[in-house]
Amino acid sequence: xxxxxxxxxxxxxxxxxxxxxxxxxxGIWMFLATEVLFFGGLFGAYTVYRLWYxxxxxxxxxxxxxxxxxxxxxxxxxxxxxxxLAIRSAKLGDRSALIRNLLITAALGTAFMVMKGFEYKIDxxxxxxxxxxxxxxxxxxxxxxxxxxxxxxxxxQAEQYFKEHPEAHQRWxxxxxxxxxxxxxxxxxxxxxxxxxxxxxxxxxxxxIHGLHIIIGIGCILWLVWxxxxxxxxxxxxxxxEVVSLxxxxxxxxxxxxxxxxxxxGAGMHHH
Amino acid sequence: MSVAVSHAAPVAAPPPPEPAPAKVDYLNVxxxxxxxxxxxxxxxxxxxxxxxxxxxxLAGGIAAGLVRLNLLGYEASxxxxxxxxxxxxxxAHGVMMLFFFLIPAVPAVLGNFLIPMMIGAKDLAFPKLNLxxxxxxxxxxxLAIWSVLxxxxxxxxxxxxxxSTRASQSNVVPGVVGVFISGFSSIMTGLNIMVTIHKMRxxxxxxxxxxxxxxxxxxxxxxxxxxxxxxxxxxxxLTVERIWGVGIFDPxxxxxxxxxxxxxxxYSHPAVYIMILPGMGVISEVLTCFxxxxxxxxxxxxxxxxxxxxxxxxxxxxxxxxxxxxFYAALLFSLLSMLVAVPSAIKVFNWTATLYRGSITxxxxxxxxxxxxxxxxxxxxxxxxxxTLGTDIHLHDTYFxxxxxxxxxxxxxxxxxxxxxxxxxxxxxxxxxxxxxxRIAASIIIVGFFLTFIPQFWIGYHxxxxxxxxxxxxxxIFNVMSTAGxxxxxxxxxxxxxxxxxxxxxxxxxxxxxxxxxxxxxxxPSPPSVHNFDSTPVVVCGPYEYAxxxxxxxxxLPEPPGPGAAGDPASHHGPTGPSGPMKKExxxxx
Numbered sequence: 001x002x003x004x005x006x007x008x009x010x011x012x013x014x015x016x017x018x019x020x021x022x023x024x025x026x027g028i029w030m031f032l033a034t035e036v037l038f039f040g041g042l043f044g045a046y047t048v049y050r051l052w053y054x055x056x057x058x059x060x061x062x063x064x065x066x067x068x069x070x071x072x073x074x075x076x077x078x079x080x081x082x083x084x085l086a087i088r089s090a091k092l093g094d095r096s097a098l099i100r101n102l103l104i105t106a107a108l109g110t111a112f113m114v115m116k117g118f119e120y121k122i123d124x125x126x127x128x129x130x131x132x133x134x135x136x137x138x139x140x141x142x143x144x145x146x147x148x149x150x151x152x153x154x155x156x157q158a159e160q161y162f163k164e165h166p167e168a169h170q171r172w173x174x175x176x177x178x179x180x181x182x183x184x185x186x187x188x189x190x191x192x193x194x195x196x197x198x199x200x201x202x203x204x205x206x207x208x209i210h211g212l213h214i215i216i217g218i219g220c221i222l223w224l225v226w227x228x229x230x231x232x233x234x235x236x237x238x239x240x241x242e243v244v245s246l247x248x249x250x251x252x253x254x255x256x257x258x259x260x261x262x263x264x265x266g267a268g269m270h271h272h
Numbered sequence: 273m274s275v276a277v278s279h280a281a282p283v284a285a286p287p288p289p290e291p292a293p294a295k296v297d298y299l300n301v302x303x304x305x306x307x308x309x310x311x312x313x314x315x316x317x318x319x320x321x322x323x324x325x326x327x328x329x330l331a332g333g334i335a336a337g338l339v340r341l342n343l344l345g346y347e348a349s350x351x352x353x354x355x356x357x358x359x360x361x362x363x364a365h366g367v368m369m370l371f372f373f374l375i376p377a378v379p380a381v382l383g384n385f386l387i388p389m390m391i392g393a394k395d396l397a398f399p400k401l402n403l404x405x406x407x408x409x410x411x412x413x414x415l416a417i418w419s420v421l422x423x424x425x426x427x428x429x430x431x432x433x434x435x436s437t438r439a440s441q442s443n444v445v446p447g448v449v450g451v452f453i454s455g456f457s458s459i460m461t462g463l464n465i466m467v468t469i470h471k472m473r474x475x476x477x478x479x480x481x482x483x484x485x486x487x488x489x490x491x492x493x494x495x496x497x498x499x500x501x502x503x504x505x506x507x508x509x510l511t512v513e514r515i516w517g518v519g520i521f522d523p524x525x526x527x528x529x530x531x532x533x534x535x536x537x538x539y540s541h542p543a544v545y546i547m548i549l550p551g552m553g554v555i556s557e558v559l560t561c562f563x564x565x566x567x568x569x570x571x572x573x574x575x576x577x578x579x580x581x582x583x584x585x586x587x588x589x590x591x592x593x594x595x596x597x598x599f600y601a602a603l604l605f606s607l608l609s610m611l612v613a614v615p616s617a618i619k620v621f622n623w624t625a626t627l628y629r630g631s632i633t634x635x636x637x638x639x640x641x642x643x644x645x646x647x648x649x650x651x652x653x654x655x656x657x658x659x660t661l662g663t664d665i666h667l668h669d670t671y672f673x674x675x676x677x678x679x680x681x682x683x684x685x686x687x688x689x690x691x692x693x694x695x696x697x698x699x700x701x702x703x704x705x706x707x708x709x710x711r712i713a714a715s716i717i718i719v720g721f722f723l724t725f726i727p728q729f730w731i732g733y734h735x736x737x738x739x740x741x742x743x744x745x746x747x748x749i750f751n752v753m754s755t756a757g758x759x760x761x762x763x764x765x766x767x768x769x770x771x772x773x774x775x776x777x778x779x780x781x782x783x784x785x786x787x788x789x790x791x792x793x794x795x796x797p798s799p800p801s802v803h804n805f806d807s808t809p810v811v812v813c814g815p816y817e818y819a820x821x822x823x824x825x826x827x828x829l830p831e832p833p834g835p836g837a838a839g840d841p842a843s844h845h846g847p848t849g850p851s852g853p854m855k856k857e858x859x860x861x862x
Contacts, residue, residue: 013395014472015808023397023471030463030497038501041535045509045520048531131516194519195526201518205509 009237021239028243032250035213039254042209046202046261049195056195058266059179063128063172064203068119069263072112073255079108080252083221083245090228090238098241099228105248106221109214116211126170130197130204138193141173145181155181203262210258213251220244287828288795291784297702297799312399313802318385319700320406321376324413328372329765331417335365337762340755347742358741359426360442366429368420371451372413374681375543377689378550379496380405380461383489385700387465389793389800390483392474392809397467405460412454419447428739430540431507433521433532437514445511452507455500458546462496465489474792476811480574481824483791483815484567487574488553491581495542495549499585503539506532533595537588545584548648548680549577551688552619555641558691559623560816561789562638563630564832567816569622576615583612593664602661609659616652620645635787635833636710640691643718647683651676654729669739672732675725683721690717690768697772698782702799705775709767717764723757788832790816790823 007017014020050057086101123129127137145158153161158181162174176191183190224244227233233240298315301307308316338361342353353361384402388395396402419425426442427435436444469482469490509520510532519525521532560567567573589597589605623645632638654676657663667673694714698704727750736743743751785794792809793800812826821829 013393013399013803019471023467026470027398027463027467030466034459034463034497034501037498038505041502041505041538042509045531045535048528049526053526130518192526197518198520198526201512201516201520205512209508 007234007236009232009234017236021237024239024243028246032246035250035254039206039209042202042206043257043261046206049198049202050261050265053192053195053198054266055189056191057199059176059191060196060199060203061263061265061267063126064263065119065122066263066267068115069259072115073259075108075112075115076252076255079105079112080249082108083248086224087238087241087245090233090241091235093235095228095231095233098233099225102221102225102228102241106218106225109218109221109248113211113214113218116207126172128170128172128200130200134193134197134200137170137173138176141169141177144169144174145177199265206258206262210251210254213254217244217248217251220247287830290830291795291797293702293781293797296801297797298802299702299799301802310403312395312403314384314388314396314399314402315700315800315804317402317406318381318383321380321384321409324406324410325373325376325381326769328368328413331420332365332368332373333762333765335361335368337758339365340758342741343743343751344748344755346745346748346751349745349748351741353741355741356426357424359428359739360420360424362739363425363428364420367416367425367447367451369681370429370543370547371454372409372416374547374685375454375458376409376461377547377685378554378692379465379489379492379546380409380457382485382554382689382692382696383465383492383550384461386696386793387468387486387489388472389796389804390486390791391469391472391477392792392805392811393468393472394803394805396464397472398464401460402464405457405464408460409454409457412450412452412457415446415450415453417450419443419445419450422446430536431510432536433510433513433527433529434523437510437522445514448507448511448514452504452511455504455507458496459500462493462500466493466497469493474809474811477792477824478811480571481811481814482574483553484556484570484573484577485550485553487577488549488556491577492546492549492553494578494581495546495584499539499542499546502535503543506535506539509535530592530595530597533592534589537591538585541588541591542581542584544677544680545580547685548688549580551644551685551692552577554688554692554695555623555644556619557789557791558637558641558695559626559645560818561695561787562635562641563627563632564818565626565630565816566814566819567622568625568628569618570814570816572618573622576618579615579618580612583608583615587612587659590659590664593661594668606659606661606664610656613652613656613659616648620649620652633833634711635694635707636705636714637691637695637787639711639714639718640687640694643714643721644684644687644691647679647687647718647721651679651681651683654679667732669737670732671728671736671738674738675728675732678725678728683725687717690714693768693772695787696793697775698786699793699796699798699800701776701779702782702797703775703779704782704786705779706771709771713764713767713771716760716767720757720760720762720764724754724761725757727751727753727757783830785823785830786833788829790818790829792824795823795825795827 010017011020014023082101082104086098086105089095089097089101127133141162144153144161146152155178158174158178162169162178176193176196180190185192221244224233224241227240298313308320311317311320338353339358342351342358342361345351351358384396387393420443423443425431425440425444425447427440427444431444431448436448469486473482512518513520513522513527519527521527521529523529556567556573587605587608589601590609593602593606654672658667658673658676694705694710731743731747731750732738734747736747782798784797786798787794792805792811795809796804809825811824813822813824815824817823818829823829
């Protein structure tokens with residue numbers, strides 16, 4: 001039996017630390033495979049509708065906040081770097097550097113979530129939320145142009161009206177109404193509000209589940225900080241950090257797919 | 273490391289002395305309720321699962337009983353349930369039996385208990401994750417039970433939108449969330465078992481010395497890991513759609529209900545193999561032991577488990593032949609569905625060849641296993657009718673499908689589960705149950721099963737749709753037969769509950785290896801000690817060396833039980849037995 005048998009970090013049912021670490025590594029890789037399939041179902045469904053309704057998806061995407069998404073992307077990529085540096089610190093047995101790198105990673109993750117929170121807040125203020133809210137907002141803009149009683153505004157009058165009453169309606173709603181002005185729903189250039197809501201639904205579900213993963217990741221990193229403080233992450237047990245890092249990198253990588261799918265759909269093509 | 277067994281010696285080494293019963297075993301080590309609720313011992317967690325799924329088997333069985341009772345009468349002759357309650361009864365039956373009984377039955381009960389013992393490990397790789405999986409299961413189960421008690425779900429277990437998202441007035445959301453949550457327990461169990469098989473095998477336990485039960489659980493775990501997350505996200509989308517009133521799967525809002533079916537079956541088709549494959553693993557253990565023969569075609573049986581696991585992912589759309597998928601897709605999925613019959617048939621042929629000229633004894637585990645082989649074969653072959661495009665259009669959504677599915681799931685998997693439970697019961701509890709009563713129960717179950725489901729093939733073929741409470745008067749006689757069979761079946765299932773429970777109190781104490789089996793789990797006392805093995809076992813030969821009569825540690829086997837065993841060497845050493853002239857036909861793996 002190896003000398004590490006008596007290590008305080010060796011769990012009772014393993015022969016040695018080598019076996020323990022091998023189990024942890026294989027376990028996290030299998031968990032990542034599960035995660036890929038979990039998000040895969042979501043990406044698959046997104047792909048179907050992205051291909052079926054490209055114009056609505058592009059239009060809906062153009063109203064998301066790309067600035068925040070870009071800043072958030074920088075946060076996450078940087079956090080993957082500090083996470084990797086944390087593994088190196090753990091390997092070297094540099095406890096203070098380990099804790100520092102972990103805390104920076106957790107801080108970047110938190111910054112991501114705070115920014116994401118602001119973004120959701122803006123989305124909600126713009127009432128850019130699928131379901132009843134979207135429908136109400138769209139209908140209000142539509143009724144301003146096509147009142148139930150009285151004559152409809154001409155296109156020019158409608159443009160003028162929205163320019164003069166910027167507070168009365170959301171920009172996305174009146175742009176959509178103006179775009180569809182005079183178009184039959186069967187017109188290929190007609191943008192179906194229902195299909196735009198489909199995009200928004202994917203936006204909220206995908207970023208919501210991703211955000212949940214970030215929060216769990218931050219929790220795991222703070223747990224690592226706690227363990228490191230207690231001295232439970234000696235160099236021979238650095239793989240604990242590695243396991244959390246693999247999870248963190250996956251969550252990061254998923255964002256790198258979400259960013260272009262959600263925020264950059266048709267970016268640069270949309271000139272309406 | 274591997275130590276070769278001398279194949280030249282046909283006479284077995286003497287069996288090891290009976291290990292002294294452990295003074296402290298995993299059952300009596302502590303008795304408080306907390307010692308069970310916070311246990312991280314894989315054996316105790318297996319027992320927690322055993323109790324939980326037994327409750328669901330009973331509840332699902334009661335729902336099935338209501339459905340069968342209702343079908344005694346056709347429209348004019350009256351029903352005991354309203355049509356709405358009937359929908360809720362068959363949905364409750366499906367949801368509870370599939371998600372809360374069949375999926376966890378063998379992996380979470382027997383797999384949990386046996387995988388570490390079979391490969392010579394102290395525990396599963398992640399004991400706390402294992403306990404967490406049970407709590408997650410209970411949480412999901414509680415939600416599902418609540419949804420049933422608070423009015424039930426009327427969508428059928430398949431939950432097809434837009435009915436489930438817009439039309440249904442029933443309690444869909446808590447039930448769906450319950451299934452969603454319990455899925456994570458399935459993933460945790462699968463991950464744990466897979467890592468354990470990879471990394472925790474005892475010295476000498478090479479891949480080709482793994483018991484076939486372990487191979488089957490490996491394939492099962494692969495499917496649990498890769499298929500379950502897809503149903504998770506699908507159910508999440510369904511829930512969001514129902515709560516928010518948006519249209520991911522709703523065609524009137526731009527969504528596509530067929531997409532739901534694709535995603536649902538991407539999980540739910542592998543899921544039926546998650547249910548059946550562990551049962552197949554049990555059968556390989558039991559048939560060899562009670563025919564005193566080496567398994568025929570070890571590698572073929574092992575790799576067919578992997579074949580089933582892989583192919584299971586490629587044939588989901590055969591549930592959708594009449595749902596409007598493209599003809600060419602249907603053609604491809606039809607072909608792939610036939611392909612999965614190949615590994616299944618490989619198993620059946622190899623089991624049959626294993627039985628050939630074996631010294632067969634008919635204890636309860638063997639009766640259940642033989643029942644499995646016959647019923648599963650019928651279920652599998654009728655599956656080919658459904659995989660064929662032309663016949664499926666006729667048979668789709670009829671009782672033919674119901675009968676096919678129950679032949680595989682009940683005739684196959686429940687039989688396999690009972691075979692396993694009876695086989696390892698002495699190891700799990702340290703007690704022997706009544707031999708006579710268990711044989712009677714197995715026989716009653718097999719008879720009841722045939723009477724229940726053979727008539728359903730008939731009425732299904734003649735056009736009776738599934739899920740309908742009403743039918744023409746001509747079908748009544750077959751429905752009466754089916755309900756009569758179900759009553760016998762129900763009686764048969766209640767019997768083990770009685771004699772197994774009684775064995776705990778007045779059963780004979782079990783020896784370490786009462787069936788004279790070869791696996792490592794039998795080399796520990798019954799019931800096992802807390803850490804399974806006092807010292808790590810060293811494996812020197814393959815899992816089924818019944819021909820030369822040695823266990824996996826290379827030691828001799830005790831005299832097998834059964835009629836004529838004592839003083840009748842023919843039972844396993846006789847001229848027609850595997851050690852006799854036919855010995856050369858058996859395959860030695862190791």
